[in-house]
Amino acid sequence: MKTLDLMSLEWRLLRRDRAFWLTTLAAVSILVYGFSNGHLWMRGQTVRITEQVLQDQQGFKELHHLAEKFKQENQVLPQGLEQREGDPRYALGFAANHHQYDCRRPRPLASLAVGQSDLTSYCLPVTVWGVEGREDEGNSTGLENPLRLLLGRFDAAFAIILLMPICILVISYDLLSRERELGTLPLLLSQPVTLRRLLKLRFGLRIALFIAFCLLALALCLAYSGANFTDPRTLVEAALWLVITATYLLFWFACAFWVNCRGGTSAEHVLQLAGLWLLLVVIMPGCLNLALKQIYPSLSRMDYIDKVRGTSVAVEKKKSALLGKYLGDHPDLVAGNKKVNTDDYIQSRILIADETERTLAPIKSNFRQHYAKQQAFVEDFRFISPAVTYQHIANILTGQDGPRHQRFLDAAEAHHQALRAFYFPLFNEDGPNFGAYDAIPTFNFKEQTLTLMVKATSTALLGILIPSVICFIIGMRRLQKPLFELG
């Protein structure tokens, strides 16, 4: 029998396979619903970030304008430094009133996976005195329903990881055993066609159609949602995402193929595939999470609060001693020597900020290192389950991963340090003539390079593809055995 004839026969059968079409329709609907949820979340973030950026720009313009107006009108100079904080002609006043929010913008594919982004602040107010809301109260997760955070979002990534394997199970668990149970297998094999060829074609057709429908639906959703495919980076990221998704779905078809080739009844196939799903999607990741929590238990945030509060009290108490030492080192800044230093207000504030940051640095660094260890553990063991591998890479490709957030925090911290380096010398020599507006450091966040993304995706691809190929090979070898051995 020619391949084309066989294909035509299979196609005729598939056309009448209501379970296949209904399941595929359900899968596509689930994906579209998941995508729309993710898109809603992404749109909310984008709107908020855009508002924030506009507000910052507007604020800057107004402040700039006010400073120039005060200068032109020769407004009366403020008496004390505290009043100076309200006057934008001074660096101190400009810094105090120039509000800048550093925002982590969603990547173009962010609608596909919410990832960890609903748990972390994506806009942080950064000032010369610190980065607010990073680890302090008032983070942006404060307004989300905690139950929603617990259950997680029904996004496309969730649908692919958890629900698509079940759809694949439903359409492929009995592709061979059904023929055997109906007694049509001997009849089918009486034709000039081998079981291997028949099964390859049967699976091939379903794999191609199912994956094509799912990916097409998602690609259309992406296009409809406004993803800019003319941008080469977005295009490559989307291509990588589609490839890795196709591979993940292929893995589950490979499992179904292997189970079909093992022989046994359809009920046994359902049990085996469901068991595999349970093991790889629920139990293994859950156990990995449990192991992670025991090997690297989260550091106590209550202890952290305790230390931060203790530090702020201790630093405040040490203020006089610190100031004495500081002014000993910098006699030029002793009050009265300079016109601008009518009191020790600025020095005190700088010292308190410095000392607090210095004391808390090791504690914050501990949290950072601890998270890095946890992340390294996940990366080391992600290949124990294709679901974990897929989740890991999907978060990276959509820009919703923890390490990206850490890079964002680092960039915000670097911005804050740059502001300190820029403003602190000006504060000490402050006069009503601040005009270096263009030199004010701005936020600079660099995305991970595309090469690294391609590398990460290739590793993940191998991690999912190798077990898939093994399943197919074992299945094929099994089919070489005589028919009666197949159960």
Add this chain to the structure above:
Amino acid sequence: MILTIAKQEFRGLCRDGRYRLTVGLLLVLILASTAFGWANYHDLIEQAEHAAEHDYQRWRNQDPTHPHNAAHYGNYAFKTPRPLAIIDGGIEPYIGASLYYGAHQPSEVAFPPAQDATALQRFGDLGVGDVARALLPLLAILLSFGAFASEREQGTLRQLLSLGVKPSSLLWGKALGIASALAVVLIPAGLFGLAVAFALSPAEYRLDEIERAGLLGLTYTLYLGIFLFLSLAISARCRTARSALTILLVFWVVTVFALPRGLLDLGARFYPSPSSDFEKAYSADMNKETEAHVDKVFKKVFAQYKVSKEEELPFDITALYMKASDEGSLPAIDRYFNKRFDIYQSQNRFLEWGALLSPAAGLTLVSMALTGNDLEQHRDFVQQVETQRRNMNNLMTDYMLQHQEKRKEGDELKGNPALWGKLPPFVYHQPSWEVALKPYYIALCILGLWFLMTLLYARRSVTQASLF
């Protein structure tokens, strides 16, 4: 007859190596997650007590300073977990166990542990509650999908019925046999829950905790009963074990994993979570109402003293301003607080009524309520902290009002440790189980309805199965 069938069914299951393996694995999982939960519970208790004690001591040992500065320094309120949190941690990882309270307005939750965790947490913790909610129903399905369908395929169902065995006896016998097999996992877990509740609860709410543990056990039993009877019904309805298993597995995945998430997301479409507009409106309203109230108070005082400016008053008006601004902000704080939690509640209603489609959705809510980790008890905690915050601010402003004589520049009013000590340490008063469960009566009733309906459906299906 029923007992004979039950014994036979139970013996048959026990002989099955797959059953022994599954039960063994489940017990190991439950034991492991319990041990981890136990260690975590002890850590949390210790940390919370330690941090609360330290923070309060720091508050009391503050150097003399202006009372309003002291209010700004504020305090942290810590919530100690209930022992049943070992079974179901609920929303705790997403809200944390501490809340700062200081001057002017309540703060948001701080340092939720979930923020420090990796993306793996989205797969779940495999805690005792998760195992019971997700894996035990699967065990119920696996034990019962073939109860009638396999007998029919093998031709033994007809034989059994021809011997005069009543279909209903067959149903009760099989249900009892399978329930006994499930009890091998359930009874140790239930007894353990009661023991934990008894051993770890402080004496003042030990009885409440034991009652909660008992109710939790009953709710999970009801939930498993739903899966058991539904599986028996489907098994009786389907011609083959294959189709029975496929239908049940799809039902399990959809109702346990997909629907709870999907329903809550749907709820958020109808009742969107508060956005930045909400925050802006809150801020604007609070400022507007505070200013209006302060103006009103000032006008009254000015009229009383027949002056037109605050400088003309015989006393320093700062304290009065603080008091008035605190009072003026309260209606907006209360209104927006309620509005925000009402939005969450409306979203959660989708989950509650969604229990009509997914029993797991209803169970999630009830289980969290009974273990003290649901939204309503979090709301109660936040409200109690807010009361403490207001008491603290009242204490500070009252002191300022008592010392509102005009001062020279540099002569700042200062509170002292005696004043700080007047604020008692914050203690969270946990609600009783009746109060905790009240918001979820609908979910509980729907679970009961599910049980009843599946039971009737099983009975009807078995009666009809006898026709095949």
